[in-house]
Amino acid sequence: MQRLLMFTLLASSLLWTVCTGADWCYQSQFTCDHQCNAPEKWSHANGNCAGTRQSPINVVTRKTVKDERLTPFKFSNYQEIFRGTIKNNGHSVQVTVPDHRTISGGGLPDSYKAVQFHFHWGINGGPGSEHTIDGEQYPMEVHIVHMKSHYTDLKRALADEEGVAVLGFFYEASNSGNRKYDPLINALRSIKTPNANTTLVSGISLAQLIPSEQNMTNYYRYKGSLTTPDCSQAVIWTLFENPIPLSTDQLQAFAELKFHDGKPMVDTFRPVQPLNGRQVYRSGSAVILASAVLLVAAMATALGLSQPN
Incomplete structure (x- = not known):
């Protein structure tokens, strides 16, 4: 035996x-x-991936703590059009951003400049976001990666435990296409194979990809890591509540890309990681309002049940 x-x-x-x-x-x-x-063996590729402050996470809204310091962000040069390079890097779609687009405020300890943005998605509009909200996984998520403005390269910024700030936005399926995304979606046809890249000829701005500033006051905040190896624990995460609409066809366009082995590039997300005692904070009053609505509904139901027939 x-x-x-x-x-x-x-x-x-x-x-x-x-x-x-x-x-x-x-x-x-x-x-x-x-x-x-x-993913469960990423620590074999890089030991950082076994750290205690890993991302993504599941945000349990009732356990978040309101933080008055989480004020609206200030976006500088986000409206400026640029013709960046869009690339299939073998794991995702990534767009390089000129470095004079910055964010500040929002409870951040410094000013941060944009470096690149990339996406995580599922299969043809199915669940694909990395972070989840109360267990809900959205079809797609974009990460706009910033580093402290005085750093000259991302490697140095990642050596600082607050050196990187990532803005995360979720997507939802819509009955109509989002025309603001046309330059990006059209470019995907040219980068279906790994290492393929092209220039966004018609140009794009960061502002056109995300909600308007007045719709970005409700968000969640926590400290975590990069969501791909080397999983450096140097990221201040901001997850915005309001999702961005894309049509099913637009979402499906991402799933037509290919991995290095020729397989469809789908389910490009890391599973959620343990919180390990970290606190998730929230701005605004969206969670409180949602709870109030549920309370009113529960009271109305109870009153209805107590009425004589």
Whole structure:
């Protein structure tokens, strides 16, 4: 019996050795033919991924704490049109942003300049966001990555535990297309294969991709990490409550891209990570208002049940 157990453990070890590799990948890519470290084994690719302040997380709204310091953001040069490079980097779609677009306020300790933005999505409009709100996973999520304005490269910023600030926005399926996204969606046709890139010829602005400033006052805040290896724990996260609408066709356009092995680039999200005692803060009064609405509805139901027939 002991020999059988030892043989089973050895066989399992050999199978794991065969089915893993040094590269990291998403769960949708993992097979024994494609040797890579899926999310639960990212710490094999980089030890930072086993840290205690990892991202993404599930935001439990009733456990968030209101923070009066989380005031509206100040966006500088977000309206300016630029013709950045859009690239299929083998894991996502990434767009390089000129560095004089900055954010400040919003409870941030410094001014931060935009570096790039990229997306995470599911399968043809299915669940695909990295962060979840009360367990709800949206079809897609965009991360606008910023670093402290005095840094000259992202590597240096990631050595500072508050060196990077990421703005996260969710997407929801809409019956009509979002014309503001046309330059981006049209460019996807030219970058279906890994390492393919093109220029956004007609140009784009960060402001046209996100809600208006008056609709960005309700958000969540916590300290976490990059959501891909090397998983550096140097990120101040801001997750905005109001989702951005895209049509089903627009969402599906992202799923037509390809991974390095030729598979469809789908389910490009890391599963949510433990909070490990971290506090998530909120701005505004959206959560309180939602709770008030539920309370009124519950009271109305109770009163209705107490009425004689």
